[in-house]
Amino acid sequence: MSMEKQNRQSYRDRYFSDNEAVKVAAANRRGYRIIYRYLGLWRSWESVTGTLAQKKRVIGLAELTSVCLYLGCAAADSPVNRVRIAGGLGLLSVLPWLLEVSGVLRFLLAKEYVRDLSMEEIDGSFRYGCCPRAVLAALSGLLGMVECLQLGEASYREALLLAGILLSASLSLVIWRLYDKLLVNTYRNVNGTPGSKI
Numbered sequence: 001m002s003m004e005k006q007n008r009q010s011y012r013d014r015y016f017s018d019n020e021a022v023k024v025a026a027a028n029r030r031g032y033r034i035i036y037r038y039l040g041l042w043r044s045w046e047s048v049t050g051t052l053a054q055k056k057r058v059i060g061l062a063e064l065t066s067v068c069l070y071l072g073c074a075a076a077d078s079p080v081n082r083v084r085i086a087g088g089l090g091l092l093s094v095l096p097w098l099l100e101v102s103g104v105l106r107f108l109l110a111k112e113y114v115r116d117l118s119m120e121e122i123d124g125s126f127r128y129g130c131c132p133r134a135v136l137a138a139l140s141g142l143l144g145m146v147e148c149l150q151l152g153e154a155s156y157r158e159a160l161l162l163a164g165i166l167l168s169a170s171l172s173l174v175i176w177r178l179y180d181k182l183l184v185n186t187y188r189n190v191n192g193t194p195g196s197k198i
Contacts, residue, residue: 014117042187042194043119044112052182056108059178063104066171070097070137073164079144079153080161086144093136100129100172107179113187113194130176134169141165 009017018040026033047055074081074090081087103125110122145162148154187194 018115018117038115038192039189041116041198042113042189043116044114044185044187044194045107045110046183046185048181048183055178055182059104059175060108062171062175062178063101066168066175067101069164069171070168073141073161073168076157076161078158078161079148079151080141080158080165081144083144083147086140086147089136089140089143093133093140096129096133096136097172098129099125100133100175103129104175116186119184126176126179130172130179134172134176137172138166138169141169 018038019036020039021034022037023032024035025031045052045055081090103122106118106122106125110118114122141162145154145158148158186198188196188198190196
C-alpha cells in the first residue's frame with residue numbers, strides 16, 4: 001500500500017488494515033475469542049552518536065527542565081505574567097505543549113521496536129508540539145516584557161523571568177532537534193514480530 005493511500009485512511013481503517021482478526025480457543029460460551037494479530041511494519045530508532053538510551057535520557061531531562069522552568073516562571077507574581085496578550089499566548093502554548101509532553105513520554109516508554117502507526121503518532125507529537133510551543137511561549141514572554149518596559153515596571157526580576165521563559169522555549173527546540181536527528185529503521189513483519197530490515 002502506498003504511503004499516500006495510508007495517509008488518507010482514517011485511524012480506524014488504518015488500524016484494521018494493519019491487524020488481522022484471529023479466532024483462538026477460549027473457555028467461554030462461544031468456545032473462542034477474537035484477538036488481533038499485527039501485520040504491519042515495525043520501526044525502531046537509532047542514534048548516530050551515542051546510544052539510544054543516552055538520547056532518551058537527554059531528551060527526558062531537557063523536557064523535565066523545560067516544564068519546571070516554565071511552570072516556575074508562569075507561577076511568579078510579576079507584571080510579565082499579568083499582561084493579557086502574553087497570558088493568552090502562554091495559555092495557548094499549553095495545547096502544543098501537551099502534544100510535546102505526550103510525545104516525549106511515549107518515546108521514553110517505547111520498547112526497542114514500535115508499530116508503524118505508533119511511530120507516526122509519536123513523530124506527529126514532536127512535530128506539532130515542540131516548535132509551535134516554543135514560538136508561542138517565547139512570544140508570550142517577549143510581549144510581556146515589552147509591555148513591562150512601556151509601563152516602566154521592568155526590573156531585574158522580570159528580566160530573569162523572561163530568560164527562564166526563553167530558555168524553556170529553547171529547550172523545546174533542542175528536544176525537537178535531538179529527536180529529529182535520530183535515524184528510523186523499518187523492519188518486515190514476520191508472524192507479528194520484527195524480521196529483516198527493509
